[in-house]
Amino acid sequence: MEDFILRATAANGFIRAFAVHSTKTVEEARRIHDTTPVATAALGRLISAAAMMGATLKNEKDRLTLQIKGDGPLEGLLVTSDANVNVKGYVFNPQADVPEIYPGKLEVGMAVGHGSMRIIKDIGLREPYCGTIELISGEIAEDLTYYFAKSEQIPSAVGLGVLVDMDRTVRQAGGFFVQLMPGAPDEVIDKLEDNINRLPYTTDLMDMGKTIEEILGMILTGFEYEVNDKLPLNYLCDCSKERVEQALISIGAKDLAKIAQEDKKAEISCHFCNKKYEFNEEELMSLLAEALED
Ligand SMILES: [Zn+2]
The missing domain is CATH 3.90.1280.10 (HSP33 redox switch-like)
Structure with missing residues (x-):
């Protein structure tokens, strides 16, 4: 299946939601960089996030970069995305590995370590917008949630997942990104929080055969919502x-x-x-x- 991003609005515009199917794109990144499973998971999560954030850009030439620098064995990661959601990225140390504490659970936070995340948005102004935060856990979704609350003052929820198969290829990759617009009523906030707290991991749902459309529907249960766009997602490098x-x-x-x-x-x-x-x-x-x- 080809990768894509869904863009939706709900609750009379008080909720803006994105969901992404990124299995093929993350597998392409893994193939190019020959990453270890934990490096694949970290890079895949950042790719899914950058893709959904790229879908918020308005103009053709706008570009978004997510950069992580950490003291863990991965050393850092960088992913860029544009308004057409073409993404590309790399891990500073793609061969880095960390032991698994729980079998099958990739320790992304440990592999990233302590450090910072930079979000750079080049939207055609003289100076690109740039926000930096200290990493909370290095698990990436949690760090981005903190970034949106702190730097952009937008209450958000971010879920990112990558499931790596026994042969090290990417079995499932996906995620969601939900934001509350200013003035959202308390009942909207409470209901949305409740939906998200009940939601199993995105990649577990995908592995059970749920579609991204169905997962978005679970996040927005009880709200009237409209899917505004379905954007194709690709790994694309434009070097020359x-x-x-x-x-x-x-x-x-x-x-x-x-x-x-x-x-x-x-x-x-x-x-x-x-x-x-x-x-x-x-x-x-x-x-x-x-x-x-x-
Ligand atoms: Zn290139």
Whole structure:
């Protein structure tokens, strides 16, 4: 099944809800980065979150980045998404592993460790919007809930799940993201909290055969709601040799000259898709000339 995001409104617009089916996208990330199960779970949760948050962006060129830096073995993660919900991301240390305390439960919080999360929204203003929080648990959904309450003052609930199979491939990945708009009546808040507290894990529901539409229906039980959009979700890297050239130029003439003279070639891999870009001496010299012009 292809991945998608559902965007819905409920309770006369006081509730804004998103739900995502991201199994294929997270599996693609796992395949590219050859991640351990716990790294797959962490990256998958962040991908699902970034995808749903990307669906809140309004303009074609808007872009959202979620960045985690932690003192755990994963060291950190970065995922970006755009308004068309094309996502890409990576784990700093994809081979990191932590022991399981409960069999089958991946210890994402332990693998992430203590640290911070940055949310960067580039919505075409001169400076991108940037919010930073200390991590609460490193489990990602909890950290994002805290971020929305603290930085954006929007009461939210976030659920994110990744189920990894015995052969290390992604069996199920998905999640939800619900926000209360200002002025929501108490009975709406109480009912929604009750629904979410009763909800089993999203990926367990998916594994039982529940569709994302049904899971969204469970979250919004007792409310009148409308699904406004169903957006296709894809893992897509838009890197190109031109972009890598710009990155090389930006390291500065001094370092570039050193590479050109000592190594006489360079091989740069894209962090997001692992595609390799090669530069020979002649190409490096012409980039050096451009760097010197700046
Ligand atoms: Zn790439």
